[in-house]
Amino acid sequence: MKQFKSFGLVVVTLLFSVTMAFAAKPNIHILATGGTIAGTGSSATGTSYTAGQVAISALLDAVPEIKDIANVTGEQIVKIGSQDMNDQVWLTLAKKINELLKRADIDGIVITHGTDTMEETAYFLNLTVKSDKPVVLVGAMRPSTALSADGPLNLYNAVVTAAAKESKDKGVLVAMNGLILGAQSTVKMNTVDVQTFQAPNSGALGYVLNGKVFYNQVTLKKHTTQSVFDVTHLNALPKVGIVYSYSNIEADMVTPMLNNGYKGIIHAGVGNGNIHQNIFPVLTDARQKGILVVRSSRVPTGPTTLDAEVDDAKYQFVASQELNPQKSRVLLMLALTKTTDWKQIQQYFNEY
């Protein structure tokens, strides 16, 4: 009888600790979109491969250690190279994440994503997710079949980041090659290197080491719960395009944008967002037609500032501050869902 009692006690204790261990682990949901992290190639050493081939379940099976840090569930949203990313996927992701994060049984989200447009998706979600729970994007520069594929450790680090209490209210994050970067400041800086994601204007927010996160700074830009942008009832985004400037650019590169439904033009200018005299009149015509014009720069670092060589107030142009052209496009699309007032839009560019 005594033996039976102590056996019962052991079983209860075991059950309790298993339940506690399970309960103590955060619940992380993975949304998979494809990219090189899910890419396969015919050779382990070559550079040619196809992105977005492997399902999320197989990616997770490759990193069983993830189960030690979180209870992970996952679903496939799309299976694409992120060069094919589009507004519909962004809207789907934002709406889905907002629904998922309302649930008490989900503590954070990881999105597997191609690196080509990761910074844009991250910034779009940074402005449209309405929760302070961690949302972390992750990808890889080498396909899953490569020697020293970077995907498995990146995925592990992304789950560590999403599962960490310290990641709360930091805005949408990118976890790549050991760094934790903020969506607003991170940029893909190298076409092939695994250390491609950097924040050239302000630096990384922190890093992941040995399964733990370490933060050194936070962003002062508005994001997630402070953002005024809401996609709940949106099924499309205003059409905004980018014009890349260069020596001798001619007006006919820009004029088609005045008659094809564009609500906004991002000018990737030279230097501090300067505009060639050949296209300056086209951009002032755009303003006459009510099309918003944002001056950004093709220079990779530094802000595009108000009233440097261009009198923005005179022409009713907006200066992009530290946003590069592709992120300026994201903010202008969302800004245009609220207003066409260039002064208000300039305010958004100052704050976000």
Ligand SMILES: NC(=O)C[C@H](N)C(=O)O
């Ligand atoms: N490294 C990558 O993920 C590149 C790939 N083209 C993508 O963005 O999907």
